[in-house]
Amino acid sequence: MFRFERIATVKNAADVPAALTFAAEVTSYLNKKYSFNVKFGFEMFGPAIVHWYRDVESLDTMAKDNAKLLQDRDYVEMLRKAMGLFVDGTLKDTIVSLVA
Numbered sequence: 001m002f003r004f005e006r007i008a009t010v011k012n013a014a015d016v017p018a019a020l021t022f023a024a025e026v027t028s029y030l031n032k033k034y035s036f037n038v039k040f041g042f043e044m045f046g047p048a049i050v051h052w053y054r055d056v057e058s059l060d061t062m063a064k065d066n067a068k069l070l071q072d073r074d075y076v077e078m079l080r081k082a083m084g085l086f087v088d089g090t091l092k093d094t095i096v097s098l099v100a
Contacts, residue, residue: 001098003055004062009090010048022082023050029078034065049090055098062095 010019023040030036036054043049056062069075 001055001057002059003053003096003098005053005094007049007051007092008086010085011087015085016048019050019085026078
């Protein structure tokens with residue numbers, strides 16, 4: 001089992017409401033269209049960082065799902081529209097192997 005996590009830092013406090021709205025919308029879209037069971041959260045202290053995460057059975061599944069997303073014009077457009085909400089260079093993806 002693997003956990004995929006993506007984080008991104010919101011540019012400033014004024015962008016937090018829009019960033020959380022985007023996080024909710026993209027999460028809902030992925031869960032409705034692909035049944036990915038993505039969840040998101042927001043760091044409580046320090047920089048305004050949004051976290052998205054989901055668990056998958058295999059890295060092959062993750063790669064296939066990513067290929068689907070790259071072809072999904074609606075998803076790509078959602079990402080494009082939200083680019084201005086986050087600090088450039090702060091988007092980070094992590095894959096964790098869950099062992100227990």
